[in-house]
Every structure is written in C-alpha cells, then in structure tokens.
Amino acid sequence: MRIALVTTAMAMLLLQEVKADVQPQKNFDVQKFSGKWYRVGLAYDSPGFAPYRSKLTISMGMVDPQSNGDVNMTMWSISRSxxxxxxxxxxxxxxxxxxxxxxxxxxxxxxxxxxxDTNYTEYAIVFKFKKMNREYSQVSLYGRTQKLRPEVIDKFKTFSLARGFPKESILTPPAAENCPPSGN
Incomplete structure (x- = not known):
C-alpha cells in the first residue's frame, strides 16, 4: 500500500512537470495549420484508456480558423456501435x-x-491537458496523410516517452475504412 501511494505521488509530480515544460511551436501560424489532418498517433495517460486501445483507428479532422482567432476542429471517428x-x-x-x-x-x-511541433505540410505533435480528479494529458500525432515517415513516428514516440508516457500507452492505430464517407 505504501509503495502504491509513493508511486501515485511521483506520477502526479511528473505530470505537473510534463505540462510545465510543454511549449508551443515557435512563430505558430494558424493559417498554415488549417486544413485536413489525420490523427495517426496517440499517447494517453488515463488508466481508462487501456480497454479502448484495440478499437481505435486513424481519425480525420478539419482545422478551420475563424476570424476571431478561434479554431473549429471537426473530427470524424468510427465505432462499431x-x-x-x-x-x-x-x-x-x-x-x-x-x-x-x-x-x-x-x-x-x-x-x-x-x-x-509542426512543419505544417507533413506532421504536427499536439499536447492536450486537463485537470479532473487528477491531471491527465495526451499527445497526438497528426499527419496530412495517413502514413508518415518513420522518423516522424519516432519523433512523436520520443516526445511522448520524454514526458513520462509508458511505452504501452503510445500507439499508431490502423486506418479507418470510409470514415468520413467519400465526399467529405
């Protein structure tokens, strides 16, 4: 029991440090970032994530900058149900x-x-953070196509590991079939 408490406390401190050292892309340009992206990689630190790992597929999103500086992100994903x-x-x-x-x-x-991190034309690494009953974080790898160079996949995995994500929580899911349906 004592080991579990120490491990939990250490994990909480690590997550606080994880958020603190995450800096945005230098000279970020939302207009260059607009358009179609595929989420081709995901690292998640929530224990509730494990049962869904095998059900995830690549999802597609459209980034649409608004005149007020906000961004609308439309994401398509598929589930069996x-x-x-x-x-x-x-x-x-x-x-x-x-x-x-x-x-x-x-x-x-x-x-x-x-x-x-993004080069706008090929990939983007995006960090998501939320505080609920504890702090949760997620790293997503987005690509302009569903298949990225191995060097980019390695960059995503290295970034995730450096932020304390366990190796087993980092995945690159298979492609989704016809989602969104042709025409979108």
Missing part, C-alpha cells in the same frame, strides 16, 4: 499563439491544447 460520426470542437485562442482551450461537454471541463 454508432458508425462514422463527426464532432465539432471550438478551440478558443489564448494569448499564446499555438495554445488553445476548449470546453469538453463529455468531461464538463476546460482542456488546454498546445501545438508543440
């Missing part, structure tokens, strides 16, 4: 370019989104 569904997230701009916040209706909490 509901099929292909889309959700729109409104990422509100902050005072720091490349850092956004949004209100998650699912968790009833505000989450922070930081675009950590």
């Amino acid at each position: 509901t099929g292909c569904k889309s959700r729109v997230y409104v990422y509100e701009k902050t005072d720091t370019p490349g850092v956004f916040s949004y209100f998650s209706t699912r968790h009833n909490k505000v989450k922070d989104i930081t675009v950590v």
Whole structure:
C-alpha cells in the first residue's frame, strides 16, 4: 500500500512537470495549420484508456480558423456501435499563439491544447491537458496523410516517452475504412 501511494505521488509530480515544460511551436501560424489532418498517433495517460486501445483507428479532422482567432476542429471517428460520426470542437485562442482551450461537454471541463511541433505540410505533435480528479494529458500525432515517415513516428514516440508516457500507452492505430464517407 505504501509503495502504491509513493508511486501515485511521483506520477502526479511528473505530470505537473510534463505540462510545465510543454511549449508551443515557435512563430505558430494558424493559417498554415488549417486544413485536413489525420490523427495517426496517440499517447494517453488515463488508466481508462487501456480497454479502448484495440478499437481505435486513424481519425480525420478539419482545422478551420475563424476570424476571431478561434479554431473549429471537426473530427470524424468510427465505432462499431454508432458508425462514422463527426464532432465539432471550438478551440478558443489564448494569448499564446499555438495554445488553445476548449470546453469538453463529455468531461464538463476546460482542456488546454498546445501545438508543440509542426512543419505544417507533413506532421504536427499536439499536447492536450486537463485537470479532473487528477491531471491527465495526451499527445497526438497528426499527419496530412495517413502514413508518415518513420522518423516522424519516432519523433512523436520520443516526445511522448520524454514526458513520462509508458511505452504501452503510445500507439499508431490502423486506418479507418470510409470514415468520413467519400465526399467529405
């Protein structure tokens, strides 16, 4: 029991440090960031994530900058029970370019989104943070295509491992079939 408490306390401290050292892309340009992205990698520190690992597929999103500086993010994902569904997230701009916040209706909490690294034409590494009953974080790897160079996948994995994500929590899911349906 004592070891479990020490391990939990150490994990909490590590997560606080994880958020503190995450910096946004230098000179972030939301217009260059707009357009179609595929979430081709994911690292998640929630224990509740484990049962869903094998069910995840690559999802597609559209980043649409608004005139007020906010960003609408439409994401398509597929599940066996509901099929292909889309959700729109409104990422509100902050005072720091490349850092956004949004209100998650699912968790009833505000989450922070930081675009950590992108070359705009091939990949983006995005860090998501939320504080609930404890702090949770997630790293996503986005690509302009569903297949990225091995060096980019390694960069994503190295970034995730450096932030304390266990190796088994880092994945690159398979492609989704026809989601979104052709024509989107």
